[in-house]
Amino acid sequence: RQVGQQKQLVGSDGEQILIRSMFIYEYRDSQGSWFDVNPILAEARELAEALLEVEAGIQKDQKLLENAVEKVQQFLMNTGAITTLEEKRLLRITAIPGRLKSYAPLPVMFAAQPIDQNVTELVQYSAKLAGNSLYKVSILLYRKPPDTSVRLQMAQVRARDHFVLIPIPFAAIEQALSNEATSTGLLAQYAERYLPGADLFDDRNAIGDTLCFFGRGNLLHSLEEDLRRNQGIGLFGLRKSGKTSLLLQLGFAMRQYPVVHIDLQPYGGKLRYGAELFNKILHELSLLIKKRTPNATLNWETFQRDCPAADLGTDFVRQVSDLAKLLSESGHQLPILLFLDEIERILPTKEDARERAEEFNAFFGGLRALSQEKQLLSILIADVHPDLNRINHWSQASVPTNPVFNFFKEIFVSPFSEEETTEMLTEIGKMMGVDFDKETLVTIHRESGGHPFIARQLASLLCQKTDQEKSDSGKLIKLSAVTRYLKRPFKYSGILKDYFEQSIWADLKKRKNFSAMAILQLLACNEELPEGVKEEALLNKLKSDFSESACLDALRWIEDVGLVVREELEDDDSYRLEILLMSRWLKMQMKPEEINQWQLK
Structure with a gap:
């Protein structure tokens, strides 16, 4: 419409889309050039409607981009970085503390889903910046992970051009945005992961990095569907099998919902813990509201820590119900998602006092009321064993039965298939400039049984112990050179030895x-x-x-x-x-x- 009236362009991304789609033509004569709507479509009613939709979509995309870049600037400011906005989606860090200090100045780009051109643009832009480091570094923020082609290009420019690209999921930035320490820690975590010398296979903690998370796509989708319809889920599996990593990825994937993720380790051994957990849940929900509506008035009541959970359940349910209304008004979808990790830490045992079993019943009784009666809460618990879901009667005398007996749908985290193990090792290897021959990949899968932690630790061991040959994308590890390490890995890896000894046998x-x-x-x-x-x-x-x-x-x-x-x-x-x-x-x-x-x- 604007082009039809003014016969000229102003240089927006949307206009380029219209030209490529042949909605707009460029005309030239002896007097110069001008632009106008395709004459075949100019009178079509459908065109007017289509143009209005395109224009609305472009404006929406531009608004989302502006909002995303503002959040990126705030995140970097939280870390102590000094930045300037170079283009719509491109910033330049002129100074920054920590590990990245020696690599400044460096560019930061936001992309909904990175493409090959984004990597090329960052390489070209970095080449123009002054700097004394052997490696050039840039940061790429993304909503959707880059595909295999982009990952391969990242590995190629790392090996060929000494160009290190640090990819960070935008969802992680949004979660860290409200706290300077969290923002600084997140950036430091990804810098350590991707700067020269990093071993991406040696991941001993839960994986929050989307690029290093593999093999659980179908399970993630299934969990999302169950949680949306208030299905309680029990996620079980060996230690280091990926349960906590799944919870982190679920939090990213379902960030349009209010997500509260609690690690229960600090609550183990406490006689009274229900009030603390109730307060934790209410506090996290309040923070989510404040992020979207800073001026919202919240009057939730803090419970005394030593108060029995049985005395607080009704008030807790009422307060969560009130916060759920505010969450919905602030743009969150419902239900609230509650992830409880390491559930065994609060599970009553035969040796526990009667009060501890009562505390468990009261805490989960409140959660069950919010889930079943109010339909406001979906609960996902994670642990090694499914005891929580299978024990009905407690050993303590006169204590009512378990309120969540058979409440949860049990899902066990299965090992990777050979294809999934191969994909994981190959894709991580690309980011490190390392290739494995087929025989090595097959052997690692067979020895690890598809257990992702064990497979990654074996790959890490081989990277450390062998002199790799050259391949097209970097270094090549052949089975003939690593057989001795695969036959006797416990001689060379204390991590693997301790895993079997402590995490399984103990x-x-x-x-x-x-x-x-x-x-x-x-x-x-x-x-x-x-x-x-x-x-x-x-x-x-x-x-x-x-x-x-x-x-x-x-x-x-x-x-x-x-x-x-x-x-x-x-x-x-x-x-x-x-x-x-x-x-x-x-x-x-x-x-x-x-x-x-x-x-x-």
Whole structure:
């Protein structure tokens, strides 16, 4: 409409879209040039409507871009950086404290979903900036992760041009925006991850970096659908299997909902913890409201920490209901999403006092009321074992039954397929300028059983220990050069050794799950059997020490968490260890005569 009236362009991105779409033509004569609407479409009523829609869409996109860039500037200001706005989506950091100090000046770009051109533009812009560092560094902020082509280009310019690109999900910036310390910590975390010398395979904490998160796309989608319809979810699996990483990615993916994520480790061992958790939830919801409506008046009541949760449940439900209205008014979608990690920290045990079991019942009773009666809350719990969902009666006398018995839909985090393991190692390797030959990738998957933490630690070990050959995208690791490390990884990696010892075996000992321990030893000592260990032979071997019921319960759990794999044969079920390294570790703990005793004759 503007072009039709003024016969000229003002240089907006939207006008370029209209030219490429042939809505607008350029005309030339002896007097000069001008622009006008395509004459074939000029009189069409549909065109007017289409143009109005395009114009509205362009204005909306421009507003979103301006808002995003303002948030980026605020985030960088929180970290102590001094910035200037160069273009619509491009900023320049002229000075910044911390690890990035020596790399300034450096560019920062925002892209909804990065494309190859964005990487090229950052390389070209960085080349114009003064600096004494061997490496050039830039920051790329994104809403949707870059595809494989962009990741490959990132790896290529890193190896070829000494150009380091630090990708950060915009959702993480939005979450950190309200706190200077959180903003500074987030930037430092990503700088450490991507600056020269970083080992991206050696990730020992939960993965918040979207670019380094792999293999759970379908599960994430399923969890999102369940949470939207108030389905309680129990997420279970081995330690380091990716449960907390899933919660972090869910928080990013569902940021249009109010998300409260609580790690329950600090509350373990406390007799009274319900009031603290109620306060934590109310505080986090209030912060979410304040982020969108700073002038909102909030009058939620802080509970006394030593007050029993049973005395607070009704008030807590009322206050959350009031905050839910304000959350909806501030633009959040409902329900509220509550993620509770490490649930075993507050789960009553036989040794606990009666009050602790009552505290658990009162706390989860309030949450269940908000979920089932009010339809305002979706709860996701995460732990190694599904005890919370399977224990009905507590050991403490006269304490009512578990209010969330069989309340949660149980989902176990399964190991990666070979394709998923290959994708993870290949894509992370690209960002480090490292390639693995096919044989190495297959061997890592087989040894790790598709357990992502173990696979990454094996890849990290190989990167540290080998002199890689050159490949098109950087360095190449061949199986022939790394076999010794894959055959005896515990000699070279204390991290892997400690993982099996502390995160798996010590957990089974603590729970006195001796039947599961015996089954794992039996399978380790019979891994050469072509069909695995048949169930009948397994039960016969263990019947003098364990009941059939105890063995079958143990088999179900170790299969659910991916320690063993079951195959249905024509005449019986057969079992074998999923993680071959588990077999190696177990045999390291046994003398030859012990191994011989476990072998089936």
